[in-house]
Amino acid sequence: MIQNHNKPIWDVVIVGAGIAGLTASIYLARAGQTVLLLDKGKHPGGRAISTEIAAARVNLGAHALSKSALPILQEVGVTPTGAVPKPPGTLVFEGTNGGYRAIPLAQLLLGSFLKWQEKSQLLRFYTSLSKTDTSALCKVSLQAHLEAQISSPRVRSVVLGLVRLSTYCDAPDQLSAGAVIKQLKQSQVLYIDEGWQSLVSRLTEQAQQANVLIRTSSVVIGITGSYPQMMVTLKDGSQLTTRHVISTAGPMDTLALLNPALTPMEVEAYKLTPVRTACLDLVVSGMPQPKTKFVLGADYPLYYSNHSAAASLSENPANEVVHVMKYLSASIHSDPTQDEYELKGFLDFIQPGWRKHVVQQRFLPRMLVSHGIVTAANGGLPGRPGPAVKGRPGLYVAGDWVGAEGMLINASLASAKEAAQMIIAGREKDKEGMYHGA
Numbered sequence: 001m002i003q004n005h006n007k008p009i010w011d012v013v014i015v016g017a018g019i020a021g022l023t024a025s026i027y028l029a030r031a032g033q034t035v036l037l038l039d040k041g042k043h044p045g046g047r048a049i050s051t052e053i054a055a056a057r058v059n060l061g062a063h064a065l066s067k068s069a070l071p072i073l074q075e076v077g078v079t080p081t082g083a084v085p086k087p088p089g090t091l092v093f094e095g096t097n098g099g100y101r102a103i104p105l106a107q108l109l110l111g112s113f114l115k116w117q118e119k120s121q122l123l124r125f126y127t128s129l130s131k132t133d134t135s136a137l138c139k140v141s142l143q144a145h146l147e148a149q150i151s152s153p154r155v156r157s158v159v160l161g162l163v164r165l166s167t168y169c170d171a172p173d174q175l176s177a178g179a180v181i182k183q184l185k186q187s188q189v190l191y192i193d194e195g196w197q198s199l200v201s202r203l204t205e206q207a208q209q210a211n212v213l214i215r216t217s218s219v220v221i222g223i224t225g226s227y228p229q230m231m232v233t234l235k236d237g238s239q240l241t242t243r244h245v246i247s248t249a250g251p252m253d254t255l256a257l258l259n260p261a262l263t264p265m266e267v268e269a270y271k272l273t274p275v276r277t278a279c280l281d282l283v284v285s286g287m288p289q290p291k292t293k294f295v296l297g298a299d300y301p302l303y304y305s306n307h308s309a310a311a312s313l314s315e316n317p318a319n320e321v322v323h324v325m326k327y328l329s330a331s332i333h334s335d336p337t338q339d340e341y342e343l344k345g346f347l348d349f350i351q352p353g354w355r356k357h358v359v360q361q362r363f364l365p366r367m368l369v370s371h372g373i374v375t376a377a378n379g380g381l382p383g384r385p386g387p388a389v390k391g392r393p394g395l396y397v398a399g400d401w402v403g404a405e406g407m408l409i410n411a412s413l414a415s416a417k418e419a420a421q422m423i424i425a426g427r428e429k430d431k432e433g434m435y436h437g438a
């Protein structure tokens with residue numbers, strides 16, 4: 001780091017020490033860049049932290065790590081342990097009198113719930129996934145694609161349930177079919193031992209070993225200038241000089257930091273619709289139906305999973321971590337009281353008498369799973385904003401809403417790596433800010 005009147009000039013200041021910030025910092029520091037990582041929170045980790053509840057590690061809502069995230073994590077020195085949740089599971093449909101009707105997944109193809117033609121539609125859809133040209137479907141909505149491929153509403157419900165499971169998103173009319181099919185192809189996940197906090201802790205260790213300076217309780221309120229002289233202002237009034245900045249805050253939070261602001265036309269690419277869930281996180285002492293480990297709504301945007309069935313999460317072997325969740329619609333305004341009531345009613349159906357088993361519970365009404373739905377209207381994954389911010393040399397963004405790769409943590413990891421590589425390669429000239437000119 002060069003000293004300027006005793007003030008350091010950083011190569012890179014990163015706003016946010018979540019998964020994206022930590023990952024970018026490791027690539028950069030290992031390439032010899034001086035890196036300062038700032039977070040407004042008391043600890044690194046952002047949305048990937050786990051909380052200690054009744055001696056168990058509880059993620060902020062149900063978190064499952066796609067195996068396709070492992071290569072980047074391993075590259076930065078993190079090899080998580082955990083296990084693939086095992087079938088069998090159950091799907092929930094609307095019953096005849098408006099109540100729930102549970103069908104074991106295995107019986108979908110073997111039992112009589114689906115007609116012969118419906119079974120064949122479901123099989124055809126899944127067997128064709130590996131051959132589907134996802135790039136041709138980027139600008140097609142999932143709803144339009146499913147209506148063209150599957151005539152049975154019941155089979156579409158099954159597919160939509162599985163789409164919600166792998167994207168957390170309940171907006172078939174907006175979602176890009178190409179992005180969804182890519183995501184479905186990478187559907188194998190791990191539940192992580194000691195929760196996602198173990199990812200955060202390992203990433204933090206690797207960053208510190210690479211000489212990244214991590215400063216928590218540091219709120220960034222402004223980013224000015226451009227490469228090679230940028231200024232980051234903190235809430236306490238201090239100012240930091242740097243050549244590059246990576247912001248891993250959300251799109252609107254990042255825009256609010258910029259002085260001067262982007263033009264109204266440039267801002268358009270950052271106007272995204274967030275993906276949210278209502279989460280009921282439970283530490284339980286067993287459950288009334290111990291064999292029921294995983295239940296997914298087909299006609300309802302609901303989820304139940306016992307994460308202790310696959311991962312080691314509690315010091316007390318009698319206690320288990322269970323996540324229940326509602327995927328919130330992007331178009332209907334949700335009422336937290338109603339959502340909590342619905343989640344508890346769902347539990348009454350699948351685990352009658354569950355209340356007696358609760359050691360501790362927590363309701364998180366509107367968790368931000370992702371900053372942006374990957375929409376057909378924006379052209380799917382290739383239409384998302386790229387890490388380089390247009391017209392701002394030296395400024396990059398990373399997170400689950402950035403870049404042409406993946407959803408959720410995969411996008412945070414891939415965009416963090418890409419932003420770091422652009423800085424390392426000094427690719428200041430390539431500043432379109434979007435992929436494929438979208």
Ligand SMILES: Cc1cc2nc3c(=O)[nH]c(=O)nc-3n(C[C@H](O)[C@H](O)[C@H](O)COP(=O)(O)OP(=O)(O)OC[C@H]3O[C@@H](n4cnc5c(N)ncnc54)[C@H](O)[C@@H]3O)c2cc1C
Nearest residue numbers: 016018019020040046047061063064220249399408409412
């Ligand atoms: C309920 C739920 C379930 C999920 N399930 C899954 C799943 O199963 N699989 C999956 O892959 N992903 C899942 N995710 C998403 C995953 O947690 C996120 O994609 C990932 O943690 C995002 O990391 P990030 O670093 O991009 O963003 P964040 O974790 O949001 O990190 C951004 C950081 O920036 C900091 N910050 C923001 N503004 C400022 C500022 N002005 N100054 C200083 N610091 C600032 C914040 O404090 C934060 O720490 C889930 C998320 C939720 C909420």
